[in-house]
Amino acid sequence: MNTNYKITSYCHIKNSKVSLNGSVIFSEQLLDFPEFIKAAYKSQDTKYPKFFKMDNLSKLAFLAADILLKNENLNLEETNNIALVFSNKASSLDTDRSHQKAIQHKDNYFPSPAVFVYTLPNICLGEISIKYKLYTENSFFIFDHFNAKHLLTYTNSLLDTNKAESVLCGWVEFEGDHYEAFLYLVSNEGNIEHNKQNIITLYNT
């Protein structure tokens, strides 16, 4: 088993801040999540109108991935063999609740396909795949806590078996008022050793 993989880059979105490789690139206090993420989107000049149709979890995951991948200067005309391995605790509960509210009362029944389609956490992987044309392996895991060990093992296995050239992995959580995204790219390039301790350290940065 090759253990020489590196953490190429990483991105955080939490506590009203967006940071890339540890440097804050956007910060805006006193906004609730929808306003905050919209302001962050605008600040990054993302220009992807589909963003506004996404649910909160997808917006969070998509923007973190977009900021990180944009920095990689990928050639989007070519197929990029980047696998996606995401995780969180609350699954898609935020959107599940919106959908539940819409069908709770027989006489006030108004489910929306636009909401329903986001009642799965892995839809955010689809949004990222569509933007970056990733025809690659993807998985979304639900854990009680951030599980560095599982992400490490799964990612190394994908790279060892040549299922992917690099892996975008991490944690995207949206529940109530709490939001937190931590994504990192693992490949042969970079200065940070891909091991459990470094993943935990960066997660807590």
Next chain:
Amino acid sequence: MNKGVAITGMGIISAIGNNVAENFQSLIESKKGISRISKIDTIHKNDIMVGEIDYTNSQLEQLLGLSPDNNFSRTGLLGTVAAKEAVAHAGINDINKYKTGLISATSVGGMDMTEKFYYQYLENNTNHKYIEGHHAGDSTQKIAEQLGIEKSLITTISTACSSAANAIMLGARLIKSGQLDRVIVGGSDCMSKFTINGFKTLMILSDTYNTPFDENRKGLNLGEAAAFLVLESDTVVKAENKTVIAYVKGYGNANDAFHQTASSDHGDGATLAMEKALQVAGYTANDIDYINAHGTATGNNDLSEGRAIIRVFGENVPEFSSTKAYTGHTLAAAGAIEAVYSILALQNNVIYPNLNYKTQMKEFNITPQLEFKEKTLKTVMSNSFGFGGNCSTVIFSKEQ
């Protein structure tokens, strides 16, 4: 590397028959199982046609000898019937003699009961037993109990309409890697308002018989069904002197990266899935003798899949047909239903006609097989494509 995984048994229940023999009879007689809906009271009943199984839930409960206080969803009932047939067909008397797993696919799970009792749950507890049966894994657990599988890998795959193909794929990989000696793989989905209303909202339900690969196709008919295969390791086959009915020779799964509920215009994911399956099998496109297409008869699928077939097979597209006109689209079970049909095609050297076809599609010049045909078959490719861009292909062969 390219060695196939042995299939030693199969079972099925669908709108065209309650077992393997009845299904085959209907297939070769061009007898379709599509009708107006009778078992679910829906406001769409005059606008849709479906592939329903004749048995009522209580008839199925009797057939399986379940106690009156059981909390089986129809998904669990249908799945148990088909899985039991598969195990019996494989001549298994002691299921725990070898390390035996169960991988069952479903998209509906216990939704049929939930939608029936949803509002009542809040008022009284008469039917609360069905709450526990709601989640997709419950039907799998019940099938495992009915088969007597103890302490083994029992898991559920829910990747929309490619679920059962993915169950077959996972099972084959578990046998190849030596994790299991034997695995029962397949899927079950019953009819529900949940799927009727969902597909109705997407405006892809036909108001008449579905017509795969026809220029004027109007959409799909939903169907309910369950089917399972028994896969066994070479060691078990040898030790038990088993008759192998076919092999899982290749498989591939790919991401279409296009849309939640639509396939890409040129079938990118479908093309990748077929190519990967050929690669795993160690085949070239020329080695495929018949394609059992996904062919749902929606405008989008048949165009996208047809184009993908042309991308993979070029000028030499083998005979292909969709059997959705017989059974309707059985969603998470479809990959297993069509696996059984593919194996029957191999065993009997026959190709089933693509029913209800009238007009050539104008976007390309490939035409499905329209008449029942006898042809020596060595290999059959089966496609299953799901929402979320989850595309899967499985290749079955006579020789390992």
